[in-house]
Amino acid sequence: MIFLIDCNNFYTSCEEIFNPKLKNFPCVVLSSNDGCVVARSRLAKQIGIPMGIPVFKIRNLIENYNVQLFSANFSLYGDISNRVMQTIKTFGFEIEQYSIDEAFVYVDEKLDFQKLAFDMQKKIKQWCGIPVSIGIAPTKTLAKLANYHAKKFSEKNISYIDNIYSRQWSNFFKNSAITEVWGIGYRNTIRLNKIGIYTLFDFLNADRLVIKKTLGINGVRTQMELKGIPTISKESFQTSKSIVTSRSFGKNITSLNELKETVSTFANNVSIKLRKQNALASYVFVVIYTNKFSSKSKQYYAKDFIALDSPTNSSQILIDNAIKILEKIYKKGYEYKKSMVGVWGIFPSGFEPKTLFDDKNNLKLKNLDEAIDKINLKIKKDGIKYAVMGLESKWIPKSNMKSSKYTTNWNEILEIKI
DNA sequence: TCTGGGGTCCTAGGACCC
DNA sequence: TCTGGGGTCCTAGGACCC
Numbered sequence: 001m002i003f004l005i006d007c008n009n010f011y012t013s014c015e016e017i018f019n020p021k022l023k024n025f026p027c028v029v030l031s032s033n034d035g036c037v038v039a040r041s042r043l044a045k046q047i048g049i050p051m052g053i054p055v056f057k058i059r060n061l062i063e064n065y066n067v068q069l070f071s072a073n074f075s076l077y078g079d080i081s082n083r084v085m086q087t088i089k090t091f092g093f094e095i096e097q098y099s100i101d102e103a104f105v106y107v108d109e110k111l112d113f114q115k116l117a118f119d120m121q122k123k124i125k126q127w128c129g130i131p132v133s134i135g136i137a138p139t140k141t142l143a144k145l146a147n148y149h150a151k152k153f154s155e156k157n158i159s160y161i162d163n164i165y166s167r168q169w170s171n172f173f174k175n176s177a178i179t180e181v182w183g184i185g186y187r188n189t190i191r192l193n194k195i196g197i198y199t200l201f202d203f204l205n206a207d208r209l210v211i212k213k214t215l216g217i218n219g220v221r222t223q224m225e226l227k228g229i230p231t232i233s234k235e236s237f238q239t240s241k242s243i244v245t246s247r248s249f250g251k252n253i254t255s256l257n258e259l260k261e262t263v264s265t266f267a268n269n270v271s272i273k274l275r276k277q278n279a280l281a282s283y284v285f286v287v288i289y290t291n292k293f294s295s296k297s298k299q300y301y302a303k304d305f306i307a308l309d310s311p312t313n314s315s316q317i318l319i320d321n322a323i324k325i326l327e328k329i330y331k332k333g334y335e336y337k338k339s340m341v342g343v344w345g346i347f348p349s350g351f352e353p354k355t356l357f358d359d360k361n362n363l364k365l366k367n368l369d370e371a372i373d374k375i376n377l378k379i380k381k382d383g384i385k386y387a388v389m390g391l392e393s394k395w396i397p398k399s400n401m402k403s404s405k406y407t408t409n410w411n412e413i414l415e416i417k418i
Numbered sequence: 419t420c421t422g423g424g425g426t427c428c429t430a431g432g433a434c435c436c
Numbered sequence: 437t438c439t440g441g442g443g444t445c446c447t448a449g450g451a452c453c454c
Contacts, residue, residue, distance in 0.1 A: 031422035054421040099454045185452050216428065246423065293421055
């Protein structure tokens with residue numbers, strides 16, 4: 001049996017742990033650069049704040065309801081997420097983390113599933129302060145669906161789909177829109193509606209060949225999953241297929257030098273992520289953008305990539321190549337708003353193809369990276385950086401309403417006044 | 419004025435092979 | 437004049453997810 005454990009309103013719930021009064025107000029967390037709403041508390045949803053809306057479009061709501069705003073605090077959310085996952089692991093079942101706030105748990109034994117779910121929920125709340133919903137079903141897609149039901153219709157936030165043909169569940173299937181299914185997004189909903197499929201029940205009973213024609217093989221898989229036949233396998237963790245870092249800037253950038261600061265910073269960031277996974281990348285790419293929402297200024301968008309001589313995770317090599325790409329695609333006279341650096345062609349370290357000309361220099365670079373990583377981790381974040389990354393960083397995204405790193409920085413630990 | 423970031427998988431078409 | 441059949445690999449673009 002598969003349990004899908006999903007944290008309720010995860011980011012705002014994290015904020016509420018350290019600031020319980022927040023529960024009395026609608027509360028939202030904003031994306032990078034304080035741009036869009038990416039998480040909403042129960043009350044924020046109730047007053048009608050949509051997911052993903054730019055914050056300047058809801059100024060009125062914010063004022064009228066005294067909505068509490070937060071800049072995203074990923075140090076906090078990441079740490080709380082780890083605690084939740086660790087707590088789930090104490091139950092001893094196989095677990096597959098699916099995102100920052102949810103995990104599939106594979107329960108092989110015949111147990112009282114609802115009681116187990118209740119115990120998990122209680123322990124996570126007690127140990128981490130986070131409320132979760134749990135969906136239980138024989139396939140991943142059904143477990144996701146059960147979780148949706150748990151959040152929306154179950155008082156205890158626990159739902160168990162034991163038999164899709166039972167009266168309770170077939171009613172639910174008849175009353176639920178197709179778009180609630182994991183894997184059926186905006187476009188596929190339109191396509192299905194066009195051929196007269198609106199509810200889960202319609203989808204379940206549709207001809208398999210029609211689904212194949214309309215949605216491709218993924219649609220067929222989804223349909224089988226809904227029938228209780230597993231088609232989506234357990235994921236075993238391996239290295240990523242691609243890694244990117246991108247940011248919208250806090251202000252527009254025109255000069256090549258300042259753009260170099262961003263690109264080198266992101267390239268360094270990507271290198272660090274690679275090293276954390278103990279992996280090497282074969283290709284680097286860089287993208288630069290002007291502000292796509294500005295109708296007044298001239299628009300420009302450019303990208304290019306370089307195939308590296310051999311797979312690497314060296315900051316120096318990745319920064320060098322990213323800068324080379326930037327110099328090639330940069331054009332004067334535009335106002336840049338965003339840049340992106342990424343890599344692909346990733347191998348776990350030791351499994352990469354070797355070249356005939358492996359350079360002795362590589363070992364030096366590796367030792368250098370290790371030393372710098374260690375210093376930056378143990379002594380001071382960004383204590384050592386490459387000069388091209390700059391010191392002032394005027395382009396840093398806005399983040400004016402960030403809570404403290406309560407659980408990961410001794411200087412920001414919660415103080416209690418007696 | 420102000421509009422996020424990081425991923426995965428599938429498919430069609432092109433280049434190439436025998 | 438008449439120009440096959442069976443494959444693989446790679447990539448860009450489009451869909452999806454959180």
